[in-house]
Amino acid sequence: MPYFVTERAEAWTPIGHNDAVGWPELAGLFQRRNVPAVRAHLRWLKEHGVNCLRLMLEYAQSRHRFLERPAGRFAPNMVRLWDDLFALCEEVGIYLLLTPFDTFFTWRHWHHHPYNAANGGPCSDRRRLITCPATRAAIKARLEFATRRWGASPALFAWDLWNEMHPAHGEDDPAACEPFIDDVGSFLRDLELRLHGRAHLQTVSIFGPELLRWPALCDPVFRHPRLDFANTHLYERDTIDDPRDTVAPALATGRLMRAAVREASDGRPVFDSEHGPIHAFLDHHRILPEAFDDEYFRHIQWAHLASGGAGGGMRWPNRHPHVLTHGMRVAQHGLARFLPLIDWTRFRRRNLNDEARATPGLAVFACGDEHQALGWLLRTDHLAPNGTLRTDGPTLPAGLTVPGLAPGHYRCTLFDTRSGKVVGTRVLAHGGGELTVPCGEVLCDVAVAITPAG
Incomplete structure (x- = not known):
């Protein structure tokens, strides 16, 4: 069906954003520097309708948040951080969409990454991340560790098996993506069924503009039979990634979500798990004025939902500090108030x-x-x-x-x-x-x- 339901057959729609263990609102978990502040923040999010966070098990922008260091040895500080975050999310009632690697900074900072063979890791070249047999075994070991430790938690929503699936991770061959999903997804699903008696939902994400360069990626991303929902990152050039008004991004979101819903031809849920003014922020070092950004955010949210997406999409903050504004939280709260007006469990949109x-x-x-x-x-x-x-x-x-x-x-x-x-x-x-x-x-x-x- 096109939308999510709980085990009690109740409608559940993801409302949330991307966060990271090193960003301001969750930073207090590292070395337990300020757990009460994180608890208060999560409670505030829940009160504003937020029910889902997308996170990477490590955020590789710096060398202080690697989950494994060296490869195969799970860092005690990071394991304890995730123990605490899962406990808080269970307490508050927020779900986690987890992806095992931050592929963006893993690629950019490969010379520091523990999986690099030069650092004692399994992978001789970042272009073989999803094809190297030794690296594949390490990826499975990471996922096995994660689900053995946290897979029984009611706070785990789903696995994004690979952040922004890209041929560059498979020796520039788009055909490498489907076997990776077959192998890693099946391994994780079978393991979870043995361990927990059920398997969590699975997806892979895609940097949307790459679909123009690699149309063959539509099959594994939107139609792979082993995946449960489709996941895209809406970063269209100029309209979304470097906006000059708040209408053009909405029009682009509507057009891109229409295409995504049609590509997912079996009616599975589709949603954007990353969007925002990434080009303006990273390349032009421009932070959108807050009032402009609030409206830009709200317009994308409603274009996403009304075009058939599950929820309003998940913003990557691309602000300084790296957090969503209060106005964006108000917009999310408004979306949460609207959702009960539709019977999502029966909506075959x-x-x-x-x-x-x-x-x-x-x-x-x-x-x-x-x-x-x-x-x-x-x-x-x-x-x-x-x-x-x-x-x-x-x-x-x-x-x-x-x-x-x-x-x-x-x-x-x-x-x-x-x-x-x-x-x-x-x-x-x-x-x-x-x-x-x-x-x-x-x-x-x-x-x-x-x-x-x-």
């Missing part, structure tokens, strides 16, 4: 971005099936000089037209994404064909949940 229609001056992002639909309308005609949407009027009378709903009566709930509140509800009789929903006067944007009435 298909993307309708191109099939749905809206009043001129509004971009439409939508998904639906025969019984429910979700839409988000965004003003495209009202940008201020700083690239954000104007909030000083005038408003635009808005309507949303959605195809494919069965005849019946539908409750149409209008939701203000800025305030995170329902702003209107009406019941419409529908005789079949297209359903048009009046959406009132729109200043910047509005979300619409369409569900059976009664």
Whole structure:
């Protein structure tokens, strides 16, 4: 099905972001310098609707957070850090999406990495990370250690088996990716079934722009039969990675998520587990103004959800300090309030971005099936000089037209994404064909949940 459910058959939608064990909000766990501060932070996140964090078992930007050093010897400080983090997440009720390696900094700082043969590791060349037999054995050993120690925890959501799968890790051969998933994924699944009586969900992630260079990667990333959901990183050039306004990134997100949902042709869940202004931050050393970044974040979040993604996507902060802003947390809280308006356990969505229609001056992002639909309308005609949407009027009378709903009566709930509140509800009789929903006067944007009435 296109969305996640718990073992109790309850809807669960990931709302969260990327974090790292060396970044400010979790840094207090290292050597137990300030565990109470991390506990308070996680509780605050939970109160704002956050229920999932994506983390790497090591963050290799520096040499102080390697999980193994040397290869095969698990660092006591890091093991204790993860023990504490799992215990806190269980206490608070936050799930973890884990990936075993930080492949970005492993690649950049290969000369320091414990897996480098020059440092006594198993791998002679970073271009053989997923093909070298000795390295494959080390990867399995890392995953085995992790699931033996933490796999029984209710806080573990899923495994991202390889962060940003890339042919460069397999001797520039895209055909190396599928055998890696077959081997490592099967090993981990079989081990977890023996150890825990169940296996956690599995995925692999992809740096989205690489799909343009390597179309063959669509098969293992979006359709591999052993993977449970599809995972992409939305870093489109200029629109998302170096934004100049807050509308173009939303339009790009809608287009990219439509493509991703269609690529995952068996209806599995799809979501973006990394996005943000990476080019602006890393290459131009530019931090987006906070008000601009908050709106950019919120627009991407709603474009992602309304286009058929599970949740609103997971931001990589790309700020200094490396944390999300308060305004982004407000946006996540608003998303959490909206989610109960849809019955996700029964929603067999298909993307309708191109099939749905809206009043001129509004971009439409939508998904639906025969019984429910979700839409988000965004003003495209009202940008201020700083690239954000104007909030000083005038408003635009808005309507949303959605195809494919069965005849019946539908409750149409209008939701203000800025305030995170329902702003209107009406019941419409529908005789079949297209359903048009009046959406009132729109200043910047509005979300619409369409569900059976009664």
